[in-house]
Amino acid sequence: xxxxxVLRRLGIFFLIIWVxxxxxxxxxxxxPGDPIGAILGQMQTQGATVANSAEIIATFRERFGLxxxxxxxxxxxxxxxxxxxxxxxxAFFPAKVTDIVGNALPYTIGLLTVTTLITFSMGIFAxxxxxxxxxxxxAKIVITFFMMLAPIPYYLLAIIFVSVLAFSLGIFPYSGIxxxxxxxxQGFDLSYILDVLYHSTLPALSIIIAGVGGxxxxxxxxxxxxxxxxxxxxxEAKGLRERRIFFAYAMRNxxxxxxxxxxxxxxxxxxxxxxxxxxxxxxxxxxxxxxxISTNDFPVIQGITFFLVxxxxxxxxVIDLIYPKLDPRITYNRR
Amino acid sequence: xxxxxxxxTLPQELPDQAxxxxxxxxxxxxxxxxxxxxxxxxxxLTSFSIIGSLIVDFDRTKVASAxxxxxxxxxYPLGTDNVGRDIWALMIHGIHPSLxxxxxxxxxxxxxGVILGIVGxxxxxxxxxxxxxxxxxxxxxxxxxxxxxxxxxxxTTTIEFTALVIAIFAWAxxxxxxxxxxxxxxxxxxxxxAKLSGQNDFEIAIKQILPNLLPYVMAGFVGAVSGAILxxxxxxxxxxxxxxxxxxxxxLQAAYLGxxxxxxxxxxxxxxxxxxMVIFIGLFLISIALDELANPRLRERAK
Numbered sequence: 098x099x100x101x102x103v104l105r106r107l108g109i110f111f112l113i114i115w116v117x118x119x120x121x122x123x124x125x126x127x128x129p130g131d132p133i134g135a136i137l138g139q140m141q142t143q144g145a146t147v148a149n150s151a152e153i154i155a156t157f158r159e160r161f162g163l164x165x166x167x168x169x170x171x172x173x174x175x176x177x178x179x180x181x182x183x184x185x186x187x188a189f190f191p192a193k194v195t196d197i198v199g200n201a202l203p204y205t206i207g208l209l210t211v212t213t214l215i216t217f218s219m220g221i222f223a224x225x226x227x228x229x230x231x232x233x234x235x236a237k238i239v240i241t242f243f244m245m246l247a248p249i250p251y252y253l254l255a256i257i258f259v260s261v262l263a264f265s266l267g268i269f270p271y272s273g274i275x276x277x278x279x280x281x282x283q284g285f286d287l288s289y290i291l292d293v294l295y296h297s298t299l300p301a302l303s304i305i306i307a308g309v310g311g312x313x314x315x316x317x318x319x320x321x322x323x324x325x326x327x328x329x330x331x332x333e334a335k336g337l338r339e340r341r342i343f344f345a346y347a348m349r350n351x352x353x354x355x356x357x358x359x360x361x362x363x364x365x366x367x368x369x370x371x372x373x374x375x376x377x378x379x380x381x382x383x384x385x386x387x388x389x390i391s392t393n394d395f396p397v398i399q400g401i402t403f404f405l406v407x408x409x410x411x412x413x414x415v416i417d418l419i420y421p422k423l424d425p426r427i428t429y430n431r432r
Numbered sequence: 433x434x435x436x437x438x439x440x441t442l443p444q445e446l447p448d449q450a451x452x453x454x455x456x457x458x459x460x461x462x463x464x465x466x467x468x469x470x471x472x473x474x475x476x477l478t479s480f481s482i483i484g485s486l487i488v489d490f491d492r493t494k495v496a497s498a499x500x501x502x503x504x505x506x507x508y509p510l511g512t513d514n515v516g517r518d519i520w521a522l523m524i525h526g527i528h529p530s531l532x533x534x535x536x537x538x539x540x541x542x543x544x545g546v547i548l549g550i551v552g553x554x555x556x557x558x559x560x561x562x563x564x565x566x567x568x569x570x571x572x573x574x575x576x577x578x579x580x581x582x583x584x585x586x587x588t589t590t591i592e593f594t595a596l597v598i599a600i601f602a603w604a605x606x607x608x609x610x611x612x613x614x615x616x617x618x619x620x621x622x623x624x625x626a627k628l629s630g631q632n633d634f635e636i637a638i639k640q641i642l643p644n645l646l647p648y649v650m651a652g653f654v655g656a657v658s659g660a661i662l663x664x665x666x667x668x669x670x671x672x673x674x675x676x677x678x679x680x681x682x683x684l685q686a687a688y689l690g691x692x693x694x695x696x697x698x699x700x701x702x703x704x705x706x707x708x709m710v711i712f713i714g715l716f717l718i719s720i721a722l723d724e725l726a727n728p729r730l731r732e733r734a735k
Binding site: 109112113116117120121124125245247248249250252253256257259260264271314318360361363364365367368369371372375376386387390391393395398399401402405406409410413 | 669
């Protein structure tokens with residue numbers, strides 16, 4: 098892998114994080130009024146009497162450097178992000194934003210990694226089967242049905258699952274990550290892990306079923322193109338076995354462009370999963386985000402956004418670095 | 433390409449056939465069942481909501497205009513919610529504002545996408561690098577999260593303002609699509625031909641490239657509308673949307689906060705959920721139909 102390619106990918110990695118962080122920097126400053134005053138005002142409306150708030154505002158402005166010119170504030174902001182220093186939560190004051198995020202991140206990353214892998218592999222396999230001539234008719238009907246679910250947002254499916262599978266039938270729990278009152282300190286063993294898996298099933302299922310259609314659709318399009326290629330006719334003429342033509346010739350070539358799609362779709366998946374977590378009270382980033390929004394906890398809102406963007410950028414970097422290994426035709430200076 | 437005429441290339445072969453050809457095209461397009469069903473779903477919902485708004489009294493969408501938590505009855509076809517709003521009236525007055533957000537953000541996103549996509553794809557060079565890299569980055573950043581940050585600082589109050597906010601992210605998808613198509617169109621024989629016949633770059637972009645992009649412009653538009661409605665409802669479920677105009681996301685959020693599912697109030701959460709599904713499936717059918725019409729290879733398979 099050439100150095101140039103790696104450097105270019107690293108460049109994209111930092112660009113994604115930089116653009117998102119910069120948006121995060123600009124947006125609060127577009128809001129009318131000053132942020133500290135707004136936060137104190139919210140604390141007051143929530144019942145806390147803040148004595149001599151004018152003094153506090155002045156102190157805070159100095160402490161956070163809000164009297165500095167904008168470019169110095171911006172420099173300081175980027176420097177603190179680079180050190181993962183995101184300050185303190187307002188709602189849970191002594192708690193650091195990084196600790197709150199750190200507690201929630203593993204749940205979200207776990208849920209997203211597992212569901213994305215399952216959705217992706219199921220989607221491309223089903224999509225390839227959909228246009229393959231030897232697929233049984235019944236299978237094609239089932240696959241088409243799942244393909245038609247593609248436009249349905251994750252959260253709508255999650256609502257339906259909560260209603261039918263959790264509430265009406267009671268097969269699955271409808272909230273939380275473990276049974277009520279259970280703590281990891283009481284024994285982190287197999288039964289604890291099974292409990293976590295049991296509670297994660299419905300959120301995962303919503304993401305998988307709502308997501309698989311998009312991959313089927315994309316793979317179907319690519320497969321149609323590949324099936325028209327001359328080397329498939331040649332493979333048939335050589336008398337290769339059907340199975341081999343399907344996997345090694347058609348599917349292998351059609352699935353390659355899907356990896357680029359995977360990188361692009363991650364942002365969408367994360368957005369969708371955020372709300373699924375909320376609906377299932379799954380204690381990941383999305384649920385914390387909702388809590389932070391309801392308590393106007395701006396540092397936590399920004400911290401969660403920042404860490405999710407970093408996670409996505411890392412995933413994209415990994416996909417981009419693996420991609421040339423999978424597809425030797427791609428020159429290393431792919432744009 | 434289905435919109436067959438390639439303007440400027442073979443003028444002598446297309447004398448005055450424009451009219452019958454248009455008709456053939458319309459008939460041919462409506463012959464695609466996905467397009468027809470999709471259009472019926474979207475147009476039907478829109479007209480149902482707009483006409484209904486003229487008939488059903490808006491006051492019934494106000495808090496405490498009825499008793500709380502009523503089951504569906506003749507007086508209230510879809511019952512009432514936990515603050516005494518008539519859900520039937522909320523639905524009728526709430527569908528078209530949601531579609532309006534999609535429309536505003538979709539139009540802005542598509543217009544920007546067409547301009548940036550053609551400029552990037554046709555001129556190439558550093559300008560194209562900047563445009564396509566920026567579009568790719570905006571696609572990968574989870575737009576919902578940035579919209580959440582934005583909406584939590586600037587609590588949006590009007591439907592129109594929310595639409596503008598959503599449009600910040602609506603341009604990236606269409607730009608990518610238009611750029612890719614422009615890149616391939618640029619290599620076609622009729623572009624040098626148009627150049628030889630004395631058209632300048634601007635004329636080529638408007639008269640040669642744009643007409644050939646039309647199916648993709650429509651597909652991009654439908655995608656942008658659907659994405660905008662998705663973002664809108666997403667923001668609203670988190671409690672950050674416009675709360676004063678009735679709309680689908682607001683009803684859904686109220687049902688979520690009011691624990692409608694666990695209280696067995698199906699008449700409260702099913703209508704917005706089902707309507708949103710009809711909207712998304714309708715838009716999806718239209719967009720895959722446009723895809724098939726623009727891409728003959730897919731069309732053959734889809735029969």
